[in-house]
Amino acid sequence: MWQRVAGAGWRILLAVGLVCGVGLLPWLTRTDPAYTVLKARSAEREPTPEVLADIRRQLGIDGGPLHVLTGWLGGLVRGDAGRSWISGADVLPDVTRALGVSLLLMGVALLVAVLTAGLICARTLRLGARRRLGGRRGGGSLSAVLASLPEFLVASVLATVVGVQLGWLPALGWYGPQWTLLPALALGLPAGAVLGRLLDDLLPGAFGEPWALAAAARGLTGRSIARQALRRCVPALLPNFGLFVVGLTGGAVAVEQVFDIPGLGRTTLQAALAQDLPVLQSGTLALVLLAGLATGATRVAARLLTGPALRDGALSSLHRPAPPAGGLLPLLYGALLLAVVGFGLTRDPLALDTGQRLRAPSLDHPFGTDALGRDLLARVGHGALDTLALAAAISAAALLAGVLLGLVPRVSAPLVDTVNSVPPVLVALLVTAVAGSGAATPALAVGAVAWAPLAAHTSSLLRQERATLHITATKGLGAGPVHLLRHELLPAVVPPVLRHALLRLPGVALALASLGFLGLGAQPPSPEWGLLLAENQPYAERAPWAVLAPAAVLALLGALAVSAAGGLRRRPTRSSPRQTDAAGQRPVAEAEREPAGFGAR
Structure with missing residues (x-):
């Protein structure tokens, strides 16, 4: 009972902290909220000190951020969330x-x-x-x-x-x-x-x-x-x-x-x-x-x-040793992806040729050209250095954090609930407010939320693995918590979570691309994939190759991740009990x- 009360209190504390952090957003950006509201209401009006002071008085923000937060929280108790600073509704x-x-x-x-x-x-x-x-x-x-x-x-x-x-x-x-x-x-x-x-x-x-x-x-x-x-x-x-x-x-x-x-x-x-x-x-x-x-x-x-x-404690483990799957597919997909990136790196991603605008794929331009006549293969190849390297680094950090936090679900569960409730776009805005805008903003924003699904998966699998018959038997033989964690729980839980992290590698790249698409990531003339998609989307009907080229490389990355995940399985050892026959099923008598x-x- 006490644990449930502590967990609920931890969740409430995190939620209040998040809402308060969001409430400080205008002041964290080191800009005057009155100036931002004035520009949103009327971009032509001159921001004189008198006008800004009048807006602060109208919004009730002349008392500072603490006054604004306490007033908003007090209004919630009465069922009043306040009025919009822009529309007044x-x-x-x-x-x-x-x-x-x-x-x-x-x-x-x-x-x-x-x-x-x-x-x-x-x-x-x-x-x-x-x-x-x-x-x-x-x-x-x-x-x-x-x-x-x-x-x-x-x-x-x-x-x-x-x-x-x-x-x-x-x-x-x-x-x-x-x-x-x-x-x-x-x-x-x-x-x-x-x-x-x-x-x-x-x-x-x-x-x-x-x-x-x-x-x-x-x-x-x-x-x-x-x-x-x-x-x-x-x-x-x-x-x-x-x-x-x-x-x-x-x-x-x-x-x-x-x-x-x-x-x-x-x-x-x-x-x-x-x-x-x-x-x-x-x-x-x-x-x-x-x-x-x-x-x-x-x-x-x-x-x-x-x-x-x-x-x-009567469950059986779902994660038994099995032959790895995948075969030559990961090598094939990886070689194809490396070939695309390698050929793209040999070209200039910034070379302009207005006479070659929106050209269809050809021998000179295998992926076609964009609206400024730049070679799309070159831009995809050079963009891969940033997108893939950044996505891989974020995925590795998220995997490590997810497994470590998943081992302590009483701490991680409230964090997962709170972190997942915040869209990456809003996280990007908070990161921008604190650290400023730049190429690192999308990485920090995506990394701040990418660990949550892996932590939830780890804690869920760990909860079921601890309830298995072989763990109960191992405890009965005198095994301690460290032995169980090192020799039984982690070998069963880490491989599926690692496969999950690989499956989410394209998703991390997509999250980075989404922030670039919304204008919160890299800025022109960077060849980052999300920015490529955003720049070429208006020409999708006239020149579909301009959008399909980076999308196809993202799909290739996903195919590589899925096929590689199939090869990350626990291999049966000679000491492992015989679990399957040649047809893939255990003997009926057993x-x-x-x-x-x-x-x-």
Whole structure:
């Protein structure tokens, strides 16, 4: 009971600290909030000292930041979030309306994500139900492409092709349910690809557990076994599913910008750019509360799905030694990526030739040219040095921080909830306010939130691994906590989290690209990939190669990450017990001799 109270108090303290930090944003930027508000209201009006003093008096900020914060918190107690500094309208109705829009979009996007994850796992489920699973995975290439496509690029292509050229669905605005389909596809496809890969990584272990083998030996249908295997694996993914819920609500800024959707992410971003403090604080508080509700719901659902086996230590480990997958694919994808980067580095990314504007791919320009006649292959190659190196460094740091913090869930869980409730765009603005703008701003912003999914995954897997039968038996033989952690828990937990980090490597690159797309990253003439996409998006209909070139390299990076992740598996040792026969399944007699574990009630 005391631990729950302490955890709730830690979450409340972090939430209050975050909201207060956001409330200090105008002063952290070392700019006068009155000047920013004046420019947002009327750019032509002269910012004389008298005018600025009058604005401070109108907004009630002449007493300083502490006065503003205490006044806003006091108003919340009375159900009053204040008035917008820009429009003068009540904040609470506007934020509530934006939250409703984002929740509707998030619901449809989650449906798309679940369907996408199901399609990616369909082959593994089918093979597992037929007892023919032998270390092969399904949906690798498809999931790599989907997970690697930037959300804003998918949104732009869908809006241009499906909405404008074909006219099948409305492309801009928000006037009814039919306006949700295109943005939901743009958000749900990449999210579903990541969830599908994580689930596809766990399913073979579930099909190899004693309960599944015994059920097959007793004649249960493959469909029933597959359904229970899904139930067995889903609890380990629910923490990350909760993170996706918040990410699809507050982190959908770029998609909301493309489709002109008045959602909470876009509202919060606009308020941050205009330093409209009441709207910014209220939007951030709504995201924090949503993160808390999503996290609590996923934890309750995980306990209900797992049942008493988690409490009684009756689970089997999903992470058994298995032959590594991948083969020559990682080498092929890696060689292709190196070839693109290598050829691009031999060219000048800044050479202008206005007579070669928007030229189609040719022998002289294999990727075509952009609107200024610059060679796209050169820009993609030189941009890879910054994008790939930065993404790899951030992913490595996030993996280390995620594993270390995941080992202490009582400390990391409230941090994960709070960090995930803040969109990377808002983090970028906070980093810019504290450290100033520059090339390091996107790296700091993405690195500040990239560890959270890995920490949630680590703590979830660790919780289930500690409830396994072999850990209970090892404890009974006198093993101490250090031995268990070093020889049992970490070898079982680190490989899947490492594969997860590799799967998120393209996502880190995409987050950097998204900040560049929104103008918060690198600035021209830098060839950073996000900036390339932003610069060439207006010409996507006339010169699609200008957008497809960096997008294709991102997809290639995703394919490399997925195939390399398949090779990071625990190899069976000679001392390991025999777990599978040549067909990829354990002998029936052995399965019948062992307890049913997860299936027992």
